[in-house]
Amino acid sequence: MGTEERKKREKEQRRNQIIDAAEKIIFSKGLEQSTMDEIAEEAELSKGTLYLYFKNKNELYLAITKRGSTILNNQLAKIFATSHQHTGIELIRMIGQLYLDFVREHPNYFNAFIYYESLNNVEELEESEFAQTCEKHREEALNYMIRALQIGMQDGTIQDNYDPKELALVIWASTKGITTVTHMRSLGHHLEMIDEMEISVESLFESFLNLVGTGVATEEAREKGLTGSHNIETN
Amino acid sequence: MGTEERKKREKEQRRNQIIDAAEKIIFSKGLEQSTMDEIAEEAELSKGTLYLYFKNKNELYLAITKRGSTILNNQLAKIFATSHQHTGIELIRMIGQLYLDFVREHPNYFNAFIYYESLNNVEELEESEFAQTCEKHREEALNYMIRALQIGMQDGTIQDNYDPKELALVIWASTKGITTVTHMRSLGHHLEMIDEMEISVESLFESFLNLVGTGVATEEAREKGLTGSHNIETN
DNA sequence: TCACTTTCTGACTGACAGTCATTTTTAAGT
DNA sequence: ACTTAAAAATGACTGTCAGTCAGAAAGTGA
Structure with a gap:
């Protein structure tokens, strides 16, 4: 079954969803002024999840x-x-x-x-x-x-x-x-x-x-x- | 009397002493890895004093x-x-x-x-x-x-x-x-x-x-x- | 329905920038 | 030498935030 593949695809989507949110926040106020909490909120995820997809x-x-x-x-x-x-x-x-x-x-x-x-x-x-x-x-x-x-x-x-x-x-x-x-x-x-x-x-x-x-x-x-x-x- | 002038000179010296310390620390480990506490210690001053001479x-x-x-x-x-x-x-x-x-x-x-x-x-x-x-x-x-x-x-x-x-x-x-x-x-x-x-x-x-x-x-x-x-x- | 895995959560921790009430030092007047 | 006022220095404290982790929720497959 293609479950594995679908999961991989979904994981990639999540990743992109996070990057989208991060861009929105960081592009508008700069890297230093942007917090991971803000980005998480924009991505409609919890902060912890961000760290599952990105090391820091x-x-x-x-x-x-x-x-x-x-x-x-x-x-x-x-x-x-x-x-x-x-x-x-x-x-x-x-x-x-x-x-x-x-x-x-x-x-x-x-x-x-x-x-x-x-x-x-x-x-x-x-x-x-x-x-x-x-x-x-x-x-x-x-x-x-x-x-x-x-x-x-x-x-x-x-x-x-x-x-x-x-x-x-x-x-x-x-x-x-x-x-x-x-x-x-x-x-x-x-x-x-x-x-x-x-x-x-x-x-x-x-x-x-x-x-x-x-x-x-x-x-x-x-x-x-x-x-x-x-x-x-x-x- | 030249007290005013001497004070100004001393103030400038302090400032340079702090910059010297900051260079030592920051040049050796990078800006992000350096803390104000470390710099203060290197300068033989307290952290608070650093902020009397530099805004941040x-x-x-x-x-x-x-x-x-x-x-x-x-x-x-x-x-x-x-x-x-x-x-x-x-x-x-x-x-x-x-x-x-x-x-x-x-x-x-x-x-x-x-x-x-x-x-x-x-x-x-x-x-x-x-x-x-x-x-x-x-x-x-x-x-x-x-x-x-x-x-x-x-x-x-x-x-x-x-x-x-x-x-x-x-x-x-x-x-x-x-x-x-x-x-x-x-x-x-x-x-x-x-x-x-x-x-x-x-x-x-x-x-x-x-x-x-x-x-x-x-x-x-x-x-x-x-x-x-x-x-x-x-x- | 159960058992197991994967994904997600958010309260928590530690680190650190920056503050401020208090202490110490200095300068000048008496 | 003593007093006092101003200037300089202190370090304990606060708020913020990156990053963690134990446990909850969702998904998977039998």
């Missing part, structure tokens, strides 16, 4: 983080499903744009990412299946970046005198830096100086893509204007 | 963060004290190198920076004099970056078709992204995949500087090899 509060938040990273990676996969239609340098641009769109559409998940990265209790992370998945996704994302660069080196839109792995890491890290600034800004979080500068996120990111574009693009790709819509004239 | 635990950690950001900005200032000896593109490189050196020498302060950026309780931050100073330092750092770019646009080593403010923000954010990855890696924190790639921090950062260098440098500066020691040959 951090683990529950990691489950949320995993959700976010799954969304992001699915979108990355979509880009690469049509990778044959694009040049390498275009793919790099598209990945960058994806991160920007993600931080705008899912600021709360992005917050979770930042929190995740601030954790430095390595053992705890290694024990968590959610953290493991997040890590796997990160690796995957980096691999997509590497592939885009390799494609670009093949099609001649990206200089081939870089080590693609190394360059991927550099671009990925820079993209995250830019995305983080964008995010912090949208939070109203400090950095009001940026507002005073009257720089829009769009043009900021455009500059970044151009910078990366001209930095890695071949002369040829640069001349053809493939590196960005606001292409830089090489003098 | 977060505020105390912000004081530590401020220390770190002061160190960083002093070093930035040093670079600019001799700015007339360097071209704009060189200054950009030096700033990047400074961040890398900082994260290596002061990983604990850098941790504090990451934590600081993960806070999203804006009101609390605005009330804290320490957070205010950190914010001021950030603005200063960005201004140094802008100046470096302006110098480079003057001396012809940096393309002048970018908005220096915007570009500064982009490079600054990217630098922080790279630095953060470097830091996380040195923590043993996830990202073991980087180890597997056998990419050294040096070459990683070198790539970044080259990327930024070639992205913003003028053709002329690129040819003269001013953008980096491992200069990229333009085909």
Whole structure:
């Protein structure tokens, strides 16, 4: 009989029901301000039950983080499903744009990412299946970046005198830096100086893509204007 | 009589004594694992006294963060004290190198920076004099970056078709992204995949500087090899 | 209906951030 | 030296909350 299977499915549903509740509470008032009692109430369960499904509060938040990273990676996969239609340098641009769109559409998940990265209790992370998945996704994302660069080196839109792995890491890290600034800004979080500068996120990111574009693009790709819509004239 | 002044000085000393103790405890076991009682004991004071000098635990950690950001900005200032000896593109490189050196020498302060950026309780931050100073330092750092770019646009080593403010923000954010990855890696924190790639921090950062260098440098500066020691040959 | 397992409950515990009435120390006047 | 008022420091106490666990409830299968 399929009882076993049904039970597994139900267990998974409960888990999701708890994560749903946790998101509602934590996204509205922040991790520190949210109590397990509140989350339990929102989930229409008792606090004890939460601990049957998640080892502790951090683990529950990691489950949320995993959700976010799954969304992001699915979108990355979509880009690469049509990778044959694009040049390498275009793919790099598209990945960058994806991160920007993600931080705008899912600021709360992005917050979770930042929190995740601030954790430095390595053992705890290694024990968590959610953290493991997040890590796997990160690796995957980096691999997509590497592939885009390799494609670009093949099609001649990206200089081939870089080590693609190394360059991927550099671009990925820079993209995250830019995305983080964008995010912090949208939070109203400090950095009001940026507002005073009257720089829009769009043009900021455009500059970044151009910078990366001209930095890695071949002369040829640069001349053809493939590196960005606001292409830089090489003098 | 100078009693007033002496008292002020003593008060400042107490404050520093507490921050010293807090650093010892928090740097060794992390913010969450550290209790105010422990810190009080280390400082040879009672817990209550800690609260006479710092509103709460977060505020105390912000004081530590401020220390770190002061160190960083002093070093930035040093670079600019001799700015007339360097071209704009060189200054950009030096700033990047400074961040890398900082994260290596002061990983604990850098941790504090990451934590600081993960806070999203804006009101609390605005009330804290320490957070205010950190914010001021950030603005200063960005201004140094802008100046470096302006110098480079003057001396012809940096393309002048970018908005220096915007570009500064982009490079600054990217630098922080790279630095953060470097830091996380040195923590043993996830990202073991980087180890597997056998990419050294040096070459990683070198790539970044080259990327930024070639992205913003003028053709002329690129040819003269001013953008980096491992200069990229333009085909 | 019974016996057994799985799931759930919520009162309880321990830990810790933050408070405050009280004590101790310091500074200045007489 | 004595008094007094202000400033600094104390640590026992409180409230909150993460996490536990003995027992209740629900589900399963014979």
